[in-house]
Amino acid sequence: MSKPQYRPLFGNDVSHIDESVLRQLEKEVKERIKTTRQVIGDAKESFDNQLKIQKLKDTIFSVNEQLTKAKKQGAFSSLIAAKSISKGLHCLSMRLMEERIAHPEKYSEEGKPTPPEVQDPNLYHYALFSDNVLAASVVVNSAMKNAKEPHKHVFHVVTDKMNLGAMQVMFKLKDYSGAHIEVKAVEDYKFLNSSYVPVLKQLESANLQRFYFENKLENATKDTTNMKFRNPKYLSILNHLRFYLPEMYPKLHKILFLDDDIVVQKDLTGLWKIDMDGKVNGAVETCFGSFHRYAQYMNFSHPLIKEKFSPKACAWAYGMNFFDLDAWRRTKCTEEYHYWQNLVRLLFSFLPQHFSSSLYYITSNGARGCIIRY
Numbered sequence: 562m563s564k565p566q567y568r569p570l571f572g573n574d575v576s577h578i579d580e581s582v583l584r585q586l587e588k589e590v591k592e593r594i595k596t597t598r599q600v601i602g603d604a605k606e607s608f609d610n611q612l613k614i615q616k617l618k619d620t621i622f623s624v625n626e627q628l629t630k631a632k633k634q635g636a637f638s639s640l641i642a643a644k645s646i647s648k649g650l651h652c653l654s655m656r657l658m659e660e661r662i663a664h665p666e667k668y669s670e671e672g673k674p675t676p677p678e679v680q681d682p683n684l685y686h687y688a689l690f691s692d693n694v695l696a697a698s699v700v701v702n703s704a705m706k707n708a709k710e711p712h713k714h715v716f717h718v719v720t721d722k723m724n725l726g727a728m729q730v731m732f733k734l735k736d737y738s739g740a741h742i743e744v745k746a747v748e749d750y751k752f753l754n755s756s757y758v759p760v761l762k763q764l765e766s767a768n769l770q771r772f773y774f775e776n777k778l779e780n781a782t783k784d785t786t787n788m789k790f791r792n793p794k795y796l797s798i799l800n801h802l803r804f805y806l807p808e809m810y811p812k813l814h815k816i817l818f819l820d821d822d823i824v825v826q827k828d829l830t831g832l833w834k835i836d837m838d839g840k841v842n843g844a845v846e847t848c849f850g851s852f853h854r855y856a857q858y859m860n861f862s863h864p865l866i867k868e869k870f871s872p873k874a875c876a877w878a879y880g881m882n883f884f885d886l887d888a889w890r891r892t893k894c895t896e897e898y899h900y901w902q903n904l905v906r907l908l909f910s911f912l913p914q915h916f917s918s919s920l921y922y923i924t925s926n927g928a929r930g931c932i933i934r935y
Contacts, residue, residue, distance in 0.1 A: 654694055657727035660734075668729050670744075678715055678741040680812045685714045685830055688806060690747075690799045691821035692724045694731050701737050704825040711738035713830075717810065718744045719802060747798055750809060759902035760801050804898050807886045814887050820880035837885045841894055844877035853877075 566582060605612065661668045678684060687704070691697045697718055705711045720728045725746040732742045747753065755761040802809070803818055810816060817832060819825075837843055847853040855861075856872035889895070 650695060654724060654727040657694065657730040661726045661730045668726070668733055670729065676741060676743075679717070679743045680810075681715070682812060682814050684741075685833060686810070686813050686816045687714065687716045688719075688803070688810075688816050688818045689716055689821065690719045690802045692720050692797070692799060693821050694724060694727050696821035697728065698731050698735075700819050700821055700823050700825070701732070701740065701742065702735075703823075704819075704829065705738040705740045707825055707827050707829075708738065708740075709828050709830065711740045715741040716743065717816075718742060719747055719799065719809075720744070721797070721799065722746045722748050747802065750805075752808060753798065753802075753805065758798075758801070758805075759899055759906055761798065763902070763906055803882070804895055806884055807889045807895065810886070814885070816884050816886060818882045818884060823880050832883050835883065837883075837888065839885075839888055841885055841888045841892060842877075843883035843885075844879070845881065846875040847878045848875040 566585075689697055689700055691700075697720075701716050701718075704716075705714065708714055718728060718732065725744070729744045732744055753761075806816055806818070815833060817829065832843070835843060853876040854872065855870050855874045855876065858876070859866050859870060859872075861867050861870070861872050
């Protein structure tokens with residue numbers, strides 16, 4: 562309107578309007594409108610809240626995808642690193658077996674009577690179930706280095722048939738400060754068969770073995786949270802022997818169970834003075850933030866689980882447990898364990914593979930039943 566050539570178009574006299582000037586004005590107005598629309602369109606993103614929210618959601622989703630992928634790759638790499646051993650120790654068992662073959666009379670236990678200390682309930686007894694020769698030696702050695710009276714300690718080491726010879730040689734080569742050490746194979750306990758032990762039937766499941774032995778990165782890392790549970794060691798009967806301690810050692814009243822990743826730093830004899838108050842299991846809570854709380858093990862979206870359990874309840878360190886075997890026998894904990902194992906075995910045919918495998922892990926590790934009594 563401020564341009565001189567367009568002023569006549571806005572006057573009172575409309576009879577002398579120049580058509581060419583009018584068309585020129587229309588063309589210029591349309592161009593201005595087009596430019597204005599483009600500017601408004603470009604500026605809309607800065608003022609449209611819904612568009613901002615959607616763009617932010619897309620960004621968050623993309624970042625979460627990248628984070629999840631990075632966590633899976635990191636967890637998978639950590640799992641490989643944690644389970645790897647150095648080259649120098651890789652053939653330790655074979656070197657020990659070479660020593661046993663060269664001197665069979667020195668390490669053979671056949672025909673020898675069982676030492677009375679092994680069944681003496683007045684001594685301090687430990688249970689150690691492992692197929693790792695070096696790790697088992699570290700546990701025993703560290704415990705005896707800190708014991709005030711090593712000759713009063715008895716270690717019951719149980720391994721599989723393949724590692725029995727190497728384990729016997731390892732514990733014969735050193736006296737471990739005078740501690741008494743019994744080394745046996747799990748096959749020596751004849752009552753541990755599939756007709757009595759429900760978990761042996763479950764271990765034969767093809768789906769369960771596929772779950773633990775999956776070797777593809779994209780499949781092995783489907784569940785980053787529970788990746789550490791996807792360890793083939795859970796298929797070993799050695800991981801379940803702790804539930805049969807009263808039957809394995811019928812003459813003992815108390816026993817301290819130690820995992821093979823334990824390094825003892827002080828004398829443990831004070832544990833035998835603890836009043837268990839009739840409870841079966843004495844353990845150490847491991848609650849650091851959200852670490853080892855029930856929310857990590859159970860699905861609290863289910864109303865029944867939400868009603869019966871607290872997601873903030875603490876789990877316990879399963880690497881060192883002090884068991885009152887008399888209380889165990891009295892409360893029939895092994896029977897309770899068998900009940901839940903049989904229930905899981907029935908559910909295996911109805912539940913999805915991942916859920917049933919997770920339930921199998923939880924039940925196998927005593928998250929249900931009387932074994933959790935502190």
